[in-house]
Amino acid sequence: MGDIMTEKTLHLKKMLEDMKARGETWELLRLFGPSGPRVVVEGKHAVMLASNNYLDLANDPRLKEAAKEAIEKYGWGAGSDWSIAGYTDLQEKLHKKIAEFKETPAGLAFQTGFATNAGTLAKIVGKGDVVVSDELNHGSIIDGIRLSRADKVIYKHLDMGDLEDKLRQVHDKYEHILVVTDGVFSMDGDIAPMDEIVKIADEYGAMTYVDDSHGEGVLGEGRGIGHHFGVQKKIDFQMGTFSKALGSMGGMIAGEEYVIEYIYNTARTWLLSAAYPPAVTAANIKSLEIVMQEKDRVQRLWDNRNYFKKELESMGFDTWKSQTPIVPVMVRDSKKAKELAHKLFDAGVFALPIVFPMVPRGLERIRNQISAGHTKEDLDYALNAYEKAGKELGLI
Incomplete structure (x- = not known):
């Protein structure tokens, strides 16, 4: 039986080998201890530059204490889906807190950020509707649009003229139009101009949806991109996650009360997950x-x-389009990006290479993600490692 099963899946082995030959696979590295500004990874002490832990909350004692108290009162497992018998008074409190945080009438937690996008987008538009989407939007947005069966139109990255052109083209053809964008784009670290997006969308009667996963805790005094641009009450769907700057786990969506009630009554990722x-x-x-x-x-x-x-730029490194604590170092070659990452790791700096298909070929880089918990000594240590490795590889 084992041989028969293996024969059925050999095409996957070949596909994996091809990916490895192109340098397009992930190497999983184990952390031995909490995520923080400095970590122990594969037994080696290193400055952490590969984490979404922007506000250094992932190991905050207050979060741990709150979790311990909840275990004592509610036990460990929820026992069911939220929609059936797993909905506690504590969960209700979280939903009210999300609404307060996002400055909206209502909020809803999901199991993950991916589940939020996939479940929500699949239900707020459908066949006969159209989604106008930034060309660099996250994969979870792309999958959510596919699940919705709505038509999709792509506009050039952060190009407001092209967005307006696309909206003009679809305005009279569809009853419901949704403009979708990341707030902060996770590979380049640039920011969507949400004030302009909302203004243009309103002119064409389109709804707006923003994935604020990398903006929460970072923009708008921590409240996210809506607050940053002063349009938090004008965005129809504000999506986010607890797993990045907020240091925990789960996704969220915020908006009008009837919108949130509709979502938790229809989104399968919410209804059918524990x-x-x-x-x-x-x-x-x-x-x-x-x-x-x-x-x-x-x-x-x-x-x-x-x-x-x-400091990186003063050494001669190209930090690309960064406007946020996501600071790329552009290498533009998969194997050389991996070589730079290995040199940094050998020097005690944990920073990962980002290669195709995460980014287009020719735009490979090391993605650095800075934390509020880094000390100047941490950053100087990493900068020294970058300078040495960059010179050895001819990057600077």
């Missing part, structure tokens, strides 16, 4: 409270980012 443990719910509530209260934490993040980016 609720996450109450401990996660409690940690999520605490993380939102911290971000709303501690604006100095967000400022430290930006101080660190500005210093690190300036």
Whole structure:
């Protein structure tokens, strides 16, 4: 039986071997301990530059204490889906906290950010509708649009003229139009101009949806891209995640009360997935409270980012389009990007190469993600490693 099964899947082995030959596979590295500004990875102490932990909350003692208290009161597992018997009073509190955080009438938590996009987009538009989507939107947005069966029109990345052209083309052909964009784009670290997007969409009667996963805790004093541009009450669907700057786990969506009720009554990823443990719910509530209260934490993040980016550029590195704590170092070659990452790791800096298909061929890079928890000593240590490795590889 084993040989027969193997024969059926040999085409996958060949596809994997081809990917490895092109340098397009991931090498999984194990952390031995918590995620933080400095970590132990594969037994080696290193400065962490590969994490989404922008506000250094992933190991915050207050989140851990909130989780412990929830375990004592609610146990570990939720026991069911939220839609059946896994919905606690603690979860209701989280939903109200999401609405407060996003400055909307209502909020809803999902199991993951991917589940939020895939489940929500599949239900707020459908066959006969059209989605106008930025060409560099996240894969979860792409999958959600596919599941919706709506037509899709792509506009050039952050090109507001092209967005308006596309809306003009579809305006009289569809009853429902949805403009979808990432807020902060996770590979380049650039920012969608949400004020302009909302204005243009309104002119053509289109709804707006933003994936704020990399903007929460980073933009708008931590409240995200809507707050950053002062349009938080004008965006129809504000999506986000707890797994990045908020240091925890899960996704979220915020909007009008009837919108949220419609979503949790229709989105299969919400209805048909088990609720996450109450401990996660409690940690999520605490993380939102911290971000709303501690604006100095967000400022430290930006101080660190500005210093690190300036020093990299002074050495001669190309940081591409970065406007946020996502700071790429452009290499433009898959194998050389991996070689740079290995040299950095040998020097005690954990920074991952980003290669095709995550980015187009010719735009390979190391993606650095700065944290509020990094000290100047951490950043200088990493910068010294970059300078040495960059010279050895002829990058600077």
